[in-house]
Amino acid sequence: MRLPDFPWDALAPFARKARAHPYGMVDLSVGTPVDPTPLAVQHALAAAANAPGYPATAGTPELRDAAAGWLARRLGVIVEPDSVLPVIGTKELVAQLPSQLGLGPGDRVWIPAPAYPTYEVGALLARCEPVLGPVDGVALVWLNTPANPSGRVLTVDEMRAVVGWARERGIVVASDECYIELGWEARPVSVLHPDVCGGSHEGLLAVHSLSKRSNLAGYRAGFVTGDPRLVTGLLEVRRHGGSMVPTPVQAAMTAALADDMHVAEQRARYANRRAVLAAALAVAGFTIEHSEAGLYLWATRGEEAWTTVDALASVGVLVAPGVFYGEAGRRHVRIALTGPDAQVATVPERMAMLPPPQLVNPPPAPVAAGYVGGGHQTGARPVAPLLPSGPPTGGLPVAGARPDTAYQHQQGSQYQDRGPAPAGPGTLPAVPWPGDDRGGRPGFRVTTEPPDIR
Ligand SMILES: Cc1ncc(COP(=O)(O)O)c(C=O)c1O
Numbered sequence: 001m002r003l004p005d006f007p008w009d010a011l012a013p014f015a016r017k018a019r020a021h022p023y024g025m026v027d028l029s030v031g032t033p034v035d036p037t038p039l040a041v042q043h044a045l046a047a048a049a050n051a052p053g054y055p056a057t058a059g060t061p062e063l064r065d066a067a068a069g070w071l072a073r074r075l076g077v078i079v080e081p082d083s084v085l086p087v088i089g090t091k092e093l094v095a096q097l098p099s100q101l102g103l104g105p106g107d108r109v110w111i112p113a114p115a116y117p118t119y120e121v122g123a124l125l126a127r128c129e130p131v132l133g134p135v136d137g138v139a140l141v142w143l144n145t146p147a148n149p150s151g152r153v154l155t156v157d158e159m160r161a162v163v164g165w166a167r168e169r170g171i172v173v174a175s176d177e178c179y180i181e182l183g184w185e186a187r188p189v190s191v192l193h194p195d196v197c198g199g200s201h202e203g204l205l206a207v208h209s210l211s212k213r214s215n216l217a218g219y220r221a222g223f224v225t226g227d228p229r230l231v232t233g234l235l236e237v238r239r240h241g242g243s244m245v246p247t248p249v250q251a252a253m254t255a256a257l258a259d260d261m262h263v264a265e266q267r268a269r270y271a272n273r274r275a276v277l278a279a280a281l282a283v284a285g286f287t288i289e290h291s292e293a294g295l296y297l298w299a300t301r302g303e304e305a306w307t308t309v310d311a312l313a314s315v316g317v318l319v320a321p322g323v324f325y326g327e328a329g330r331r332h333v334r335i336a337l338t339g340p341d342a343q344v345a346t347v348p349e350r351m352a353m354l355p356p357p358q359l360v361n362p363p364p365a366p367v368a369a370g371y372v373g374g375g376h377q378t379g380a381r382p383v384a385p386l387l388p389s390g391p392p393t394g395g396l397p398v399a400g401a402r403p404d405t406a407y408q409h410q411q412g413s414q415y416q417d418r419g420p421a422p423a424g425p426g427t428l429p430a431v432p433w434p435g436d437d438r439g440g441r442p443g444f445r446v447t448t449e450p451p452d453i454r
Helices: 007-019 039-047 061-075 090-100 118-125 156-169 228-241 247-258 261-283 305-314 347-351
Strands: 084-087 108-110 129-131 138-144 172-176 204-209 222-226 287-289 296-300 333-336
Touching: 007 305, 039 247, 061 084, 061 222, 061 247, 084 090, 084 228, 090 118, 090 138, 090 172, 090 204, 090 222, 090 228, 108 118, 118 129, 118 138, 138 156, 156 172, 204 228, 222 228, 261 287, 261 296, 261 347, 305 333
Parallel strands: 108 129, 108 138, 138 172, 172 204
Antiparallel strands: 084 222, 204 222, 287 296, 296 333
16 A cells, blocks of 8 residues: 655755744644643543543543534534544544445545545545545545635535535545634534535534644544444444543543633634734735635745745744645645744744745646645645646536536546546536635635634
8 A cells, every 4th residue: 555655754854944043933834732721621631530441432421412512502513422423533533434434445535625635545544546526436525624724614505515416326425624613704514514414414424623622632532423323333343443532531522522611712812823924924925815714824925835835944934835735735835823922923024034936937827725626646746737627616516517527637646536527417516616716815804703603
């Protein structure tokens, strides 16, 4: 099995360069939380430290109740507590889901573009083929809203369209909703919300992490919920495999899910950093695209991603190149809101010293993030040009579109979309595409408004 190179290793030379800056380094690359774990959560962990017995793979009743309560309260999603299954951080679940659903060679996993790289890894670990569009043989679709890296929020109509298409074919839809409480200028909606799923969770899974919401990345805490049949199947596999969340972590998760105040406080911290960083980037000539939710700013100044990474490293700011997330990010960088305030405050000053962009060739029109079959690559591999094509369709076949133009594929990719997109009765209805944002997001606005979460 050939897994992609671990992308972060390629960033090491730029980290060295950034560290050498006289002001030191501001690390806005990985997106690992830097603010304290809430005290009440730490206390809950400590209070459960005496845990001589094995934990329940299914989670304690208290944890499942707390998760169901959070889903209802914050997202307007009703699940039975029995349909909640804790996971050892959601990266673990994302990497294992195709295997744990019983998928294997011959199955295809439709992943977003640009995307968090672990969707691809999970498909490859199961010896499935990752694809970028709705081709034959898809057995699992990943949605990610709000998206990493772009911060794009899928609309209810877009999600309904994917769910409807998948249901007609008995395909599982898994929605990674890691950043769902970090909506800034858009309202993220869960795939399990009745507006999306029509009140039935059949064939659907939603994946929720506590890492970002509650600064719990070090605890490894998340859960998956949705279709009781699918959750029961996952529980069986995970019991056999020993995929248990430690008892003290389950207690900490229970406390974290019961409290929303610490989330409001954390949102305020991120909102402030976002305002400082967005303004500094705009002054330095960056265009910020999407970024309407989540933990990142998705920015470009038209040059190759690694050139921007190098320029920013020269002023001590470390960011992630968009190519870590696929071909669609070849001219973008991802800037995390996870720097300590005192360091983030130095970014505007540093930007004043930023070298100008190096535009070798005029940039093509930016590729909209989301379900665009724009080719996918992980890591710092050479980037092949995008095939010319029509306007973005979100990777979804649009009614009336020629099937062979319904999605793009990338030449030279290690894997490609194969076969024509399905046409005929199963063709998806045209769905409104959010804004025509191919040229960036004019009027980008920073807000500290609380999320309007259904
Ligand atoms: C989209 C997305 N999903 C899942 C994860 C994994 O989160 P964790 O394993 O901390 O729950 C991340 C982490 O950054 C992410 O960005």
